[in-house]
Structures are given as structure tokens and as C-alpha cells.
Amino acid sequence: MPEPKTSRRRRRLKAALATIVVVAIAFSVTGYRLFTVDHSDRLRHVDAIVVLGGDHDGREFYGLNLARQGYASTVLISDPYHPRNDSDTEVMTAACSTRITGVTVRCFIPDPETTRGEAMYVKTLATQYHWRSLMVISWRYHLVRARYVFGQCFSGELVMRAVPRTYSTLPPVVAFTYAYQFAGLAKAAVLGC
Structure with missing residues (x-):
């Protein structure tokens, strides 16, 4: 028996929302590690x-x-x-x-x-x-x-x-x-x- 259209739409919507959440989390975690964490080096004499x-x-x-x-x-x-x-x-x-x-x-x-x-x-x-x-x-x-x-x-x-x-x-x-x-x-x- 074919699946109802509303059920298919609901599954697609859930998949899209899950993808958005995963991308947002990856963006936030990677951004935090790259840009918020201080990557300063130890002070030393330079030219x-x-x-x-x-x-x-x-x-x-x-x-x-x-x-x-x-x-x-x-x-x-x-x-x-x-x-x-x-x-x-x-x-x-x-x-x-x-x-x-x-x-x-x-x-x-x-x-x-x-x-x-x-x-x-x-x-x-x-x-x-x-x-x-x-x-x-x-x-x-x-x-x-x-x-x-x-x-x-x-x-x-x-x-x-x-x-x-x-x-x-x-x-x-x-x-x-x-x-x-x-x-x-x-x-x-x-x-x-």
C-alpha cells in the first residue's frame, strides 16, 4: 500500500530539520575551536x-x-x-x-x-x-x-x-x-x- 503524502512530507521535514541541527552544531563547535579559543603564541623577540x-x-x-x-x-x-x-x-x-x-x-x-x-x-x-x-x-x-x-x-x-x-x-x-x-x-x- 502506498505511503500517504503527509507521512512522506513529515519524514522529509524531520530529515531537513535534523540536517539543519547537525550543521548548526558543527558550525558552532568548529567556530568555537577555531575562533573563540585563543590561539595566541608565547611572546618572544621578533624582527x-x-x-x-x-x-x-x-x-x-x-x-x-x-x-x-x-x-x-x-x-x-x-x-x-x-x-x-x-x-x-x-x-x-x-x-x-x-x-x-x-x-x-x-x-x-x-x-x-x-x-x-x-x-x-x-x-x-x-x-x-x-x-x-x-x-x-x-x-x-x-x-x-x-x-x-x-x-x-x-x-x-x-x-x-x-x-x-x-x-x-x-x-x-x-x-x-x-x-x-x-x-x-x-x-x-x-x-x-
């Missing part, structure tokens, strides 16, 4: 500190303070904020005009204005100055992707450091951040350096 663009969450001055403590004699600060608002101008002017004895502070506009553009710019300088090690500073959710992108462009040692700050735990914010970082990883895999 240059690279501060990636992003929120003005203290990253610029964290990088400068690490140089002040002797972790590097060069600090590169990405400045992808164009057009700038007053807050961007204030932070970047203060960071880029910082003077530290024995430390070169250099701000740059990446092209393209992405992590890949930052890595390509740094690759050029690393070749020019024979750098063998870099410390890359960004926010915690970005470290895995930044390591992947910089690893495509730079063959030396990478030390990744998350900005010491608090992070939103609101589920919609976290879900968006995970999706953005997954998409960025896929894009990096396709584009390379």
Missing part, C-alpha cells in the same frame, strides 16, 4: 611587529607597548581606515606619531585593504629587510585566518597575539563573526598570497 587593521580596540598601542618592552625594533601599523572618521584619525595619528627610542614605527595603507593586502605589503618589507620572524597582532577571532594568510605570504616564523580585550558573547554577534571568518578562510584558500 617586526605587525598590527592588523580592525577595531580600535587597543591593538595599535598594544603593539607599540610590546616594542617598548623590547620584543621588536620595528612596528608596522596597518591603516585601512578610508575614508576616516574623527575617531580613526585621532587613534591613527597618535599611533603613527609615537616615538620609541630604538624602534621604527611605520604606518601603511594595505592594497587591497584586507588581511591579504597587509600580508603582501609585509612580505615585500620582510624580503627587503631579511626578516625571519614576525609578530602579528589582531583580535582573537581573526588569529587563525591571519596566521593562514600570513603563512601563505611569509615563510619565516609567525608569532600570533590577540589584543587583550573583552569580546561579545551575544549569539548573533558570534554567529556572524564565525561566518565571516569561515568565508575569509575560504577566500584565502582560493586567492593565496
